Amino acid sequence: MHTDLGPVTALYPSLTTIVGAHCGGRPNFLAVAHLGVLNHGQPQYLCIGLNQAHHTNAGILENRQFSVCVPGEDLLAETDYVGLVSGKTTDKSGLFELFYGHLPAAPLIRRCPVNMECRLHERIVLGVHDIFIGELVATHADPAVLTGGKIDFAKVRPLLFDMPLKKYRGLGPVLGDCWSAGKALKRKETE
Numbered sequence: 001m002h003t004d005l006g007p008v009t010a011l012y013p014s015l016t017t018i019v020g021a022h023c024g025g026r027p028n029f030l031a032v033a034h035l036g037v038l039n040h041g042q043p044q045y046l047c048i049g050l051n052q053a054h055h056t057n058a059g060i061l062e063n064r065q066f067s068v069c070v071p072g073e074d075l076l077a078e079t080d081y082v083g084l085v086s087g088k089t090t091d092k093s094g095l096f097e098l099f100y101g102h103l104p105a106a107p108l109i110r111r112c113p114v115n116m117e118c119r120l121h122e123r124i125v126l127g128v129h130d131i132f133i134g135e136l137v138a139t140h141a142d143p144a145v146l147t148g149g150k151i152d153f154a155k156v157r158p159l160l161f162d163m164p165l166k167k168y169r170g171l172g173p174v175l176g177d178c179w180s181a182g183k184a185l186k187r188k189e190t191e
């Protein structure tokens with residue numbers, strides 16, 4: 001028998017990201033692991049869930065722009081730090097070397113191998129969270145993490161967020177090919 005844990009979200013591990021925005025005229029960053037891929041067509045949309053207590057929310061609403069940066073394992077301490085302290089009391093703007101793409105209020109982090117810049121499409125208030133839906137404007141990747149022009153997560157070495165055990169985990173080995181490994185079962189079904 002499975003144990004009924006009650007309404008415990010079990011959608012982990014998830015990707016740990018650093019979200020950036022301009023708050024009161026200066027860049028601010030926070031750790032965000034509650035995020036999702038939405039319309040995987042054109043335009044592409046993604047969403048992030050930010051507790052309304054955070055400093056960053058007002059900056060996203062003010063400028064209608066934000067970044068979603070993917071740190072590698074080497075940025076574990078910095079990622080945790082921006083998830084521990086608030087821009088309300090601590091200036092986090094000098095922590096990273098920054099660059100900008102198309103959007104002047106979506107700060108991108110040089111040391112993050114992958115950075116996405118988003119235009120705010122919509123904010124949905126859900127309980128104590130703001131769900132920010134961003135339209136993806138551009139994705140910037142360090143050539144060192146590309147294989148055949150595509151982002152290779154084995155090279156990114158992302159931090160995976162394990163909420164139940166409060167741990168950062170690393171990526172494991174490749175286990176199979178998507179849209180391919182199930183073909184044997186599909187054949188069996190149609191036999």
Ligand SMILES: Cc1cc2nc3c(=O)[nH]c(=O)nc-3n(C[C@H](O)[C@H](O)[C@H](O)COP(=O)(O)O)c2cc1C
Pocket residue numbers: 016028029030031032033034035049050051053054055056057079080082083084085086087088161
């Ligand atoms: C690994 C990690 C993941 C986090 N994910 C989220 C998240 O998805 N949503 C959220 O609202 N807060 C999340 N937090 C908490 C915020 O990053 C944290 O409260 C931060 O200090 C808020 O910064 P700000 O007040 O400058 O915006 C996370 C913290 C950590 C350490």
